[in-house]
Amino acid sequence: MSQIETRLTQEFNIIEKVVQWRRHLHQHPELSFEEKATTTYIGSVLSEIGIPFEQVSPTGLIGYIRGNGKSEKSIALRADIDALPITEDNKHDYVSLNPGVMHACGHDFHSSNLLGVAYLLNEIKHTLDGNVVLIFQAAEERIPGGASAIIASGILDRYQVQKVIGQHVSPQLPLGTFGFKSDYAMASSDELYIDISGRGGHGAQPQLNLDPVIISAQLLVGLQQVVSRYADPRIPSVLSFGKVIANGAANVIPDSVHLAGTFRTTDETWRAKALEKIENLIIQTVNAYGASAKIEIKRGYPALFNDPTLTTTLQSLAAKLYGSEHSISVPTWMASEDFAYYAQKYPSLFYFVGTRNEEKGIVSELHTSTFDIDETIYERSVEFMFKGAVSVLQNL
Template structure:
């Protein structure tokens, strides 16, 4: 059956390309995917399915095989990023300042393709396939958490959840995966350091929040370098600092934004407390005030070892063992993590770079694009993995 599925997936390539190009040209921001959801709904209805809305712009549909058997959920995200596309391609974004720079158009296309392939053979498997087209992966609190809250993992409850994501570091025809802890939790940090501004030539009359901010940014790194277990990956980064003074003006306050990421939920909570104590205590010791807001983001993404082992074996049968790569841990974050916390799950990476080296630009850049041969690979593989899990 594997050869038949490969052949059928390859035959879908022109249709998949058209689907992806339509989605790429019409991107929508997180939780605003109304036209995308309508497009997905129309395509699912054309397959004879009965899609329904979950969590606003989320779309869910069931492919029901023979009675009995497990329930395998397949997830794709649909939202785009606030990035202006720079590539001059026929399918370039038609929405100014919005771009599918993270490949969610690819994910949605591959899941639609997998749905088509699975619908065609639904009389040959037992169980149910739950198709989850998710909004808002790029924006807290994450569409996955809202869909779960709205009951997407109920009626029927999936026995496992599988998701895939583009990966330009790998060429078309390869995938990457990793059992266990794979991706990090992510928290947003917002700090406001309040002092007393004034003339830069009279610092004795002021309380310089810039100096306090400089000490704090350096001192905060000891949370990672000295408080964290050296074997536990952690990242504390500050990417935005606003001290709106001048060459001879000390401002009243400094505003800082950053992120904290790790692969352990217990240490995550401890680090929050350490950071809060450091910010408040260091600022107070220098006569200033530091207000810290921690916006808790996505949890750690854990790939269930048993499910991931089965996915690896099935992928090796479909792609060849040499094309299934073991990935390192990665401190980027993904709200698929919510699914991985709620059910046995596997999240793997789909190679999208051309074999000749084209399409190697990273995600979240204005020139990101893919070798569209990845579409039939992604759709066929997802269908194959599902059939193996069902059977």
Template sequence: MSETHETRYCEVTDLTDARPQLDEIRHHIHQHPELSYEEAATSRFVAEKLEAWGYDVTRNIGGHGLVASLKAGTSTRSVGVRADMDALPIQEQTGLSYASVHDGKMHACGHDGHTTVLLGAAQQLAKTRNFDGTVHLIFQPAEEAGADSGAERMIADGLFERFPCQAIFGLHNHPGVPVGTFGFRAGPLMAACDTVKVRIVGRGGHAARPHLAVDPVLVGSSIVMALQSVVSRNIDPNEAAVVTVGSFRSGHAANVIPEDALLEMSVRSFSPTVRETLENRIRALIASQAQAYGATVEIDFIRGYPVLVNSAAETEFARQIAEELVGPEHVIAPFPPIAGSEDFAYYLQKVPGCFVRLGNGEGRPMLHNARYDFNDDNLTIGAAFWTRLVERFLTKERA
């Protein structure tokens, strides 16, 4: 639906006067980071802002999650927009005037920015009410948890039964892409991420008498090397997958063959079929390698977030909104698949929608880096995008 002289939707310039306030909000949240499951103060800060702007706020959903609802007009249509609130266990090294005041805790993924962007849209929507229907703004805790996350908990707490949404949208900043540039991809966008923990049980002994021991370091080394064949020889070359051993721990002395060794690995994939193949092959390979050396193994295969799959219609709709707002020259579609994972995937298993990437600037530190900082130039751009998306999704009926 194209814009006509009868209807005007939000532009970035409509948020210009709000920029100082948005900067202040973002810097406050950045300065007071809270880890997954601990976001009590952040949730309270956000809720108080929303209540002051006239939203009906429901707190403590799935932990510290909250939903702010606003209805305008008479339509029964509804849409959800989500932002995450939690920080990471990282010691900040930015040197910013608003750097974290909590040692070992930092907003190193931009959730402070995501929350502020949605607050900016919330204030603009409350002011203009240029829509017909109900908007549910979802402020989610514990995205960084990796398992038993905020999205899972909010869904289990009846999120979509209590706050029905015909579609849901979310956003994440993307360092390395020009600021204000939006990225869209229908279908699989972000990978499933599983964690595998392996305990190799050998038989300890003296370093000078290896024939009387079963060396778990040797077994572990063989397993690490064999795992390199899983993707290259078991996965279709047209599919994407990653198997990375990130931790290998064993022993404490040069002259002692240890009793056991511990391996931890990250496994990423973009389809359920590939995910199953990876698990089956990893389990079989580890067991056979251990058996070949006379050791035993304990394997804990922990399923993490599923593949994030954007629905086609909602992705195309969101892309159109971005092109209207910033022009097609600032839109990348299709955006390349991302090996990172996101618990927004759980929402998309329940409701159609789209997860959007927003460039955080070229030459800036990557996510989860101690020197990372959300680009404040995105505050008004992101807020205008969400405002316009809600206005267009819940377009007022016109004669």
């Protein structure tokens, strides 16, 4: 690894470039499936570095670093590029210039970090006994996501991808730490939309009405039984409803109620059974009251499985580089990620990068208007993904 160490030292100013790239992306966020300017910008940086790329979807792109030709096998490194419909409330001088759109989930960090890694890998490509595919993926934040389209295009198979590595910032982990979870690291995610139709009227005469508010209340409580009484307690499961709209008044029973929620788990067999039970319970409850319901279950991303061998390899590398106290095991995160689609087809690892710095006040959670990262993390995050990629590539 001596040549790699030398290259890292010589090119340490790449971190300054990475910060510049990140700040440009942060100022110009774009929503899922709309990342045209982002795609153009990333393409311009890759061209400047000297890395060829192509597009297999309207937004996002795939870069390719060819090694010394001794092997046609490749690994893939993935970063997502889309932003969220959030108005930024930070005070630094590179806040979002697009009203109502913000990089509140760190995708600007993921993309700029991968550009830095790409720069370093391209500098030593003649030493690589294999190739590196760079996935700058669109639309992670919006179902159906962008990963499945990339896989369906066949480009990863064409480049003989053997393993896929991705990362995500974590404001819950201290700055400079790396979090790893073998096996199922993140949950599946399905969205539930329920419209209950009854018969509205005066609140003083409930006997003349068919109250959808009462029915919805029964459902909100009853559906929790699916998790508490049908799920194996050893399988993580979450059912939450975040939207209840009745549009009545203090003395007006409405005609209908709209419910919207999410179901998450890490077991695909239980996922299918749970969704079936949820739908049946809705139908039975509504029918028992003589009302009707329209049910839409929007299937989201599958659970994300981290390959145990790959996880151990990179967790050990992080411990070697930064000390075991900075290479930690983390619990399953019940959020979802379309990186899971890569992991269904290829041995994969999705790890977490700690960016929390309480001294600087950088503590806001993901998907909030004040989310930010401590940019000093790049010194480790670029180095770790770079060295991790080289290590994995050398052992294909």
